[in-house]
Amino acid sequence: MFDVFGSVKGLLKLDQVNIDNNIFRLHYKATVIILIAFSLLVTARQYIGDPIDCIVEGVPSNVMDTYCWIHSTFTLPDRLNGRVGIDVPHPGIGPHTEKDEKKYHKYYQWVCFVLFFQALMFYVPRYLWKTWESGKMKMLVLNLNCPIVAEDTKKSRKRLLVDYFVSNLRSHNFYAVRFFICELLNFVNVILQIYFVDYFLGYEFTRYGSEVWRFTEEEPERRIDPMAKVFPKVTKCTFHKYGASGTVQRFDGLCVLPLNIVNEKIYVFLWFWFIIVAIMSGLALVYRIGVVCSGGVRRHLLRAQARLANAADVDVINEKCMIGDWFVLLLLGKNMEPLIYKEFIGDLAERLQGKTPV
Template sequence: MFKTFDPVKSLLTLDDVCIDNIVFKLHYKATFVLLMSFSILVSATQYFGDPINCLADVIPPKIMNTYCWIHSTFTLPEKNGIPGRSVVQPGVSIHVEDSDQVKLHKNYQWVCFALFCQALLFYVPRYLWLISEGGKIKMLMAFSNKPYTSDKDKAKNNKLLVDYFIANLHSHNLYAYRFFVCEILNFLNVFLQMYAVDVFLGGEFSRYGLEVINFTEMDQYERIDPMTRVFPKLTKCTFPKYGPSGSVEKHDGLCVLALNVVNEKVYVFLWFWLWFLAAVSAVNLLYRVCACTGVNFRRQIFRARSRLNAKREVDEVFNGCRIGDWFVLSQFSKNAEPLTYKHLITDLVKEMQAGEFV
């Protein structure tokens, strides 16, 4: 079974250079891998049997299975009761045409494709950021990560970094704003996904997780499993067929949807995960708003990242930077060795004092 997930193993590797943050990674790495794994899982029929098995009196099983898979199955929402007594299963009972309310179930054919499309949407902001970032941080790390054979080489490479920052001082705002826009896209994408899944499941996803929690607290003889309502394991299917006299005969069949045993658990997990992701993304956006609007807030963050430097040096560099420069230095500090970053800040102070940057 583990070989089934070989395609997603490479996605779990960490990047050599970090160009985003942990919340961003939860979107394009953790969520992307989860959704791709779920998509592979629900399409691996060898572990769960045939996705649909239908039983009808006179219709050959293969024809019935194919027909019901293509044309969907249905349940009767008003026909609830104790399974095995008043009904076979909740929603499965004698169907009186034109009088019983019918609920069609069409989503089981498309679950693997829906999960795959969701995974791609979670990767879109990452892809846009990769294009916009253009390898800037990787280029800076190429300067700082060069092997030093002497103090002279170390000073030379450090000067390359300082020269870059001085030459491009006050020109990084657009770079930072592009990242902030991608963070907003991540946040909006979560709610777009929730709405899309809710539509896909016929309006059942918005309260799906809460209903599952409430279900576990109810008396076992009175409760109706919400997972069975959204992803029924036993449904009905009607096959129309010409009779001996040329009239249309309708044959009722019972269909077992074995794959829904997996689908229901996948979407329960997905409900909690998307709400967790929305909460974390909201906190991250609040942090970003504070960083963009609060100068003192940015100053405290900069001091925390530059804790090896003297407070005077840190404040002098910060006062000479705009928000884009602050953001690039913050990104660089995530990847550089502490001593390399310390020397960069110290040398930047000297260059700024000499050039009188403000």
């Protein structure tokens, strides 16, 4: 199992400089790791075995397996209810005619690719923000995120940072707006991902998790397993070939899909995960709107970030700054050593008041 998930351990590395927030990391780090790990898991035959095994007389098993894997299998929705082993051999399986409704399952060849594609889409806002950010915060921090810095070095770097901030005051709005756009993209992406998976699974995903939850609370003899409906373990597959006299012969086979044991659990987890991520991303947007619209909220947050600094100094800076300047100061506070950040806030407040810091 370590061989499967060991390849994603590089994604767990922490960045030296923090340029975003926890909700942002929930998208490009946690969700990407989960999706890539699932993509690797569904391709690991040593844990699942062959993804499909078909039973039919008159056709070699390897030929039938390949044919049914390529052309998809089907179940009968009318045979989902009934006592297994008495009314039906398996959920969704039974005798059928051409008039019977068939539900074809074509997704299983593509699950690993779709999961990987989704991981890429969750990383896109992060890629855009890193491209737009261009290492600006790393350059501004000037290694002041280390608690042990030579006094002369610390003073010179603080002076450089204060000089930069004073000379570029009110010029950081575009920097902040780009980050806010990426936050919006995160929210839009997770919503679109939910509907994309719904389309991919035949419009069964949006209610899949809730149906699985409800299924566990129903009486065993009356419930229909939604996981068997979306991810059947046994399906049917029809193969045609020429007989000895040249007539077309039809072979009706049963196919076992061991991979669906994993798929059903993956998509139950993803249903709950996407809902949680979407809710938290929506709340993050509400928070962001409050930050943009309220100077009082920004003052309170900056005070919390610079908790060691003098509150009056923070208020002076907050009055002089625009939203972009405030955003840069907040990121600096996340990256700089608290005591150094306190001194920087004090020096910056003095400069903004027309005084010369020591």
